[in-house]
Amino acid sequence: MKNKLIWLALLLGLGLMPIQSPLSHGVWTAAPMCSIRPGLLYVGEACVGKTIDDFFVVQNQGDQPFTINAINSSNPAFSIVSPLPMAVPAGGEVMVEVRLNCTELGDSITTLDFDATSASGPVQCESILAVGTCRRPICSKERPRLDFGSVAVGQSVKRSFLVGPDLFLSRRLIPGSSAVGFTINAVDSSHAAFSVVSALPMTVTTSSVIMVRFTCTEAGPQRGTLTFDADSFDKVCGKVDCHIDVLGQCVGAIFTVTNTNDDGSGSLRQAILDANRNPGLDGIQVEPVVNATISPGRELPPITDPVIIDGAFITLNGERAGSGANGLVLERGASTVQRLKFTGLDGDGLVVEEGAGGSTIKGIPARTTKMA
Structure with missing residues (x-):
């Protein structure tokens, strides 16, 4: 008997005999052996908002069955579709289905850990990694919104913007971003004042210009969203999420500043006087003159009726305006003044x-603004 035990130990040590479970009714039985393939599972690619499934195999290389009670995922985006618990027969194998639910753009990875047991106790199954990619075609615009500014009631203006599969090369920064072309089939406008002029359908490969018309029929601020029905060339994701916000202000009349004179036709002073005389909300627009400076010889008249002024292209220099002169005074009415610059004033800017x-005051430093 002693010699038999010695020979048994030698065989086990040399790996010539499988490790066995304790005696069952006086008969040695081989323990279950759990083997997973593949050890790294790539489930594939899916579009954000979709799911993709794949399978891996659990093999029992022993002579005793075991049961997979649970499979735990370290990433909630992955889940096990196959019903559990699942029996794995001796010498057999089963297929387990795993699912990736794409909620975020990019690569997803998880560790799958197994809880398995047999009649002899716990069964060791090695953890495996599962990896997948969540894709989304890109529709990028050169700007987040299209602002038409002030437009007189009864008038319409056109503005354009660039659209493309990836104007800003974000595909280099975000794994899974799909920078392929797409076709814009149609557009839905949430506001009747905004419409697309460009001919559709339009195929966009690198970048394309989309022209939009803003038509003013009633006074007041107008806002909407243009939503494009677009099909991607990406075979994984059929549709492209593509939209842009649009806005504009419909006013009673537009008075244009065409020069830097102190007074007279086309001057800022005359535009303020005209807007004050015209009841209701009006707009004062400044023609683009790079780094233009207006130097009034005396203080400008106060604004006594609502007006919208965008002073993106001008600076008010008050060196000639006199002692205590202010740059611009809003006396009555809810006006909007933005991006106007002040310098050289003895008083306050705005x-x-x-x-x-x-x-509403936008883009004007608080240090140059006095609120009564």
Whole structure:
């Protein structure tokens, strides 16, 4: 008996005899052996908002069955589709289905850990890695929104923007981003004042210009969204999420500043006087003159009726305006003044009186603004 035990130990040590479970009714039985293939599972690619499934195999290389009670995923985007618990017969194998639910763009990875047991106790199954890619075709615009500014009621203007599969090369930064072309079939506008002029369908491979018309029929601010029905060339993802916000302000009249004169036709002073005389909300637009400076010889008249002024192209220099002169005074009405620059004033740049409550100030430093 002693010699038999010695020979048994030698065989086990040399790996010539399988490790066995304890005696069962006086008979040695081989323990279950769990083997997983592949050890690294690539489930493939799916579009964001979709799912993709794949399978891996659990093999029992022993002579005793075991049961997979649970499979735990370290990443909630992955789940096990196959019903559990699952029996794995001795010498047999089973297929397990795993699913990737794509909720975020990019590569997803998980570790799958197994809880398995047999009649003899716990069964060791090696963890495996599962990897997948969540894709989304890109529709990028050169700007987040299209602003038409102020437009007189009864008039319409056109503005354009660039659209492309990846104007900013974000595919280099975001794994799974799909920078392939697409076809814009149609467009849905949430506001009747905004419409696409460009001919559709339009195939976009690198970048294309889309022309939009804004038509003013009633006074007041107008906002909407243009949503494009677009099909991607990406075979994984059929549709492209493509939209742009549009906005504009419909006013009673537009008074244009065409020169830097102190007064007279085309001057800022005359535009303010005209807007004050015209009841209701008006707009004062400045023609693009790079680094233009207006130097009034005296203080400008106060604004007494609502107006929208975009001073992106001008600077008010008050060196000639006199002692205590302010740059611009909002006296009555809810106006909007933006991007106007002030320099050389003895008083304040922009003064907002109590009667002009509700006015909107954008892009003007607080240090040059006085609120009454």
